Amino acid sequence: MDISPFLHLTIELSIGFFALLLITKLIGQRQIHQITPFDFISALVLGELLGNAIYDPETTIFFILYALFLWGFLMYVIEKITQKFRKTRSFFEGDPSIIIRNGKIDFNELKKQKLDINELQSLLRSKDVFSIREVEYAILEPSGSISVLKKSKYSNPTSEDLNLSQKKVCLPVALILDGEILFDNLKSCGFDDNWLEKQLKSHKIDNAREVLFAEWKEDEGLFILKGPINR
Incomplete structure (x- = not known):
């Protein structure tokens, strides 16, 4: 051949x-x-x-x-x-388009963007909005996605609204991925492999190769997920 x-x-x-x-x-x-x-x-x-x-x-x-x-x-x-x-x-990227303004649908803009009500509802549902009555503003982005600003009575309350004390926001850092230790991430968190080994043993895990995923979050500690390793 x-x-x-x-x-x-x-x-x-x-x-x-x-x-x-x-x-x-x-x-x-x-x-x-x-x-x-x-x-x-x-x-x-x-x-x-x-x-x-x-x-x-x-x-x-x-x-x-x-x-x-x-x-x-x-x-x-x-x-x-x-x-x-x-x-x-x-010209090259397009402009965002306001299709709901002050709670009212701009039908001229909707027609210009070649959208119907069903398509608009579908886009809103992708943002966890299941009723048009909840929307104060909706902007159709050049990429075709939609950005939504809800009416005040439908928006989720913030910590300030509830007079709650402000908590520090901590970024989760992956330490183990598919059974492999990410030493750079481990070091950036101020730990070493001895610390990680002790943590694993406290969870009755003898080797990092048994761990599918593990991450550290300063305010919540270590999260470990065992499972089949992707190789």
Whole structure:
């Protein structure tokens, strides 16, 4: 069997993979819910360029790289332009849209954003709001997500509202992940492996490899979760 086609495909996929990874690093990383329409189109085009090039035997690997890096360069330039010139952000990234104002739905804005009531309710439910009557303001973000400000009588009371004393906010720090001790995190908390070993033994655990996840929180102490280790 001729393995040259497989070797050629392996080389093209590997180069394409690392080229896309490099472009992603250059233009910055965003979470899925932060992706703007421009980012979405760019991702589709990059994937299409790579896919077509891989399955087109007449396309050389140099053409793949040129197409990827040219498109990546254009994306990089646009990112820099939007960072430097505020007025360009509206065109490339879009503007947030107030679709509920002072408790009333702006139907003109809703129509402009091509949303119906069912879609609006679905977006609100994603924010744990199950009735439009609870909403004072709702803003549709350029990414398609929604930000909600509830009416005062439906909002959760704060510690200040209840005249409660302010508590220190502590950040949880992972100490063990998939059976491996995170020594840098352990040291940043002011502990060492001897302290951790004593803590584990107090929970009847002989070895960190038995621990799926463990975290330290200054105001609550050590939390340990045993379970199957992902290897």
